[in-house]
Amino acid sequence: MPRQPRLDAPGTLHHVMVRGGERAAIFRDDADREAFVTRIAGLAREGALRVLAWALMPNHVHLLVYTGPRPLAHSMKRLLTGYAVTFNRRHRRAGHLFQNRYKSIVCDAETYLLELTRYIHLNPLRGGCASGLAGLRGYPWTGHAALLGTVPREWQDTATILGAFGRRPRSAQAAYAAFVGAGAGQGRRPELVGGGLVRSLGGWAQVLSLRRTGATVAADARVLGRGDFVTQVLAEAARQERDTLRLARRVAALPAVAQRLAADAGLTEEVLRSARRGRPVVRARRLFCQVAVTGMGHSGAAVARFLGVTTSAVNRLAASPRLPETARFLRRP
Numbered sequence: 356m357p358r359q360p361r362l363d364a365p366g367t368l369h370h371v372m373v374r375g376g377e378r379a380a381i382f383r384d385d386a387d388r389e390a391f392v393t394r395i396a397g398l399a400r401e402g403a404l405r406v407l408a409w410a411l412m413p414n415h416v417h418l419l420v421y422t423g424p425r426p427l428a429h430s431m432k433r434l435l436t437g438y439a440v441t442f443n444r445r446h447r448r449a450g451h452l453f454q455n456r457y458k459s460i461v462c463d464a465e466t467y468l469l470e471l472t473r474y475i476h477l478n479p480l481r482g483g484c485a486s487g488l489a490g491l492r493g494y495p496w497t498g499h500a501a502l503l504g505t506v507p508r509e510w511q512d513t514a515t516i517l518g519a520f521g522r523r524p525r526s527a528q529a530a531y532a533a534f535v536g537a538g539a540g541q542g543r544r545p546e547l548v549g550g551g552l553v554r555s556l557g558g559w560a561q562v563l564s565l566r567r568t569g570a571t572v573a574a575d576a577r578v579l580g581r582g583d584f585v586t587q588v589l590a591e592a593a594r595q596e597r598d599t600l601r602l603a604r605r606v607a608a609l610p611a612v613a614q615r616l617a618a619d620a621g622l623t624e625e626v627l628r629s630a631r632r633g634r635p636v637v638r639a640r641r642l643f644c645q646v647a648v649t650g651m652g653h654s655g656a657a658v659a660r661f662l663g664v665t666t667s668a669v670n671r672l673a674a675s676p677r678l679p680e681t682a683r684f685l686r687r688p
Contacts, residue, residue: 368462369427370471370579371418373435374454380413381442381452388496390441391416394434399510403430406511408472411496412482417475419462421512431457462579471579472516473538476502480539488536499535503528609647609661616643616684628662641672645681648673 375381382388388411395418398404404427408419422430439452462471476499479485485494493505500506502513504524520534521527610624617627620639627639640662647653647661648669655670662669 365422365424367422367427368464368468369418369420369422370460370462370475371416371420371427371431372458373416373418375414376451376454378414378454381415382411382413383446387442387445390445391434391438392496394438396508396510398430398434399512405515406498407468407515408475409498409511410475410478412478412484417478419468419471419475427459431459460579467579469516469519469534472498473535476535477538477541488532488539491535492532502531608651609653609658612646612651613643613661616646619680619684638678641675642678642680642684644669644672645675645677646684649677650681650685 373381382391391411395404395406395409399406402423403425404423405421406418407421408417410417420427435453435457442452443449462468476491476497479494479497480488480491484496485491491497491499492503494500495506498508498511498513501508501511502516517524517527517531520530613624613627616639617624620627620635620642622636622639626636627643629636643662644658647658648655655666655673658673659666659669
């Protein structure tokens with residue numbers, strides 16, 4: 356079955372999981388861990404990611420992040436490729452470090468933000484990396500210590516999580532610590548990292564209950580949220596895909612538009628894109644800019660690159676008094 360495309364948009368909350376190939380260790384010592392955290396911090400400082408929760412385990416990583424204007428895939432490529440190169444060089448090894456591609460789940464922040472934060476920050480306790488809740492407070496390779504102020508991480512967004520527990524920092528930290536402590540005995544939470552209906556409904560009990568009633572709900576293995584949230588995310592993804600396809604068609608159409616306009620004027624595309632200044636050429640070039648920019652939605656920069664002129668020249672021609680041929684051309688099939 357082919358892999359589904361990732362779901363993403365600026366401001367989307369993602370639970371990201373990265374695992375070592377064949378379950379091998381991706382961190383051999385604290386120098387490795389510090390190198391990885393330094394790269395995460397760089398992305399956070401750039402505004403590429405807003406990091407709310409994270410945990411480094413011997414052979415895998417959990418991140419809870421909001422994406423910025425840059426797609427998650429770009430940020431993760433920089434993070435993982437850069438770290439793998441450093442790790443391989445440092446340990447004199449070759450080959451892939453990580454298992455396949457990373458896993459990312461779009462999450463409903465309103466419902467799952469705090470649950471995911473607790474789940475991620477309890478990973479070192481469940482995995483035996485930290486000794487009890489007291490040891491977890493000072494464990495440096497998770498965002499839990501940053502939220503409690505024991506290991507400051509100025510690049511981590513602590514305000515969002517602590518703000519859910521109170522307005523005063525100390526009381527909010529105490530309430531957050533109590534919340535995490537209350538979940539220490541929950542063990543693994545498959546509904547937070549599983550797939551399909553289990554994830555969308557919050558557990559197998561809810562799935563079985565739904566099946567008994569015969570009701571249906573939207574579900575997707577790439578989304579953690581109730582049916583209405585899943586539907587909303589998928590609808591937005593479909594809209595983005597349509598917009599991308601429309602943009603691709605517009606960009607691909609530039610040569611065809613140039614050829615048709617040039618032919619109508621008794622010219623060739625090469626002449627239209629040349630530096631010639633004859634009246635028919637100037638008029639055809641002006642018409643091309645008006646059709647492409649004001650009629651089809653191309654950017655002035657894209658049209659300028661196509662014609663081999665400056666962006667200001669294209670914008671000036673596009674904004675000049677509209678030629679009657681512009682409307683007629685846009686109405687043509």
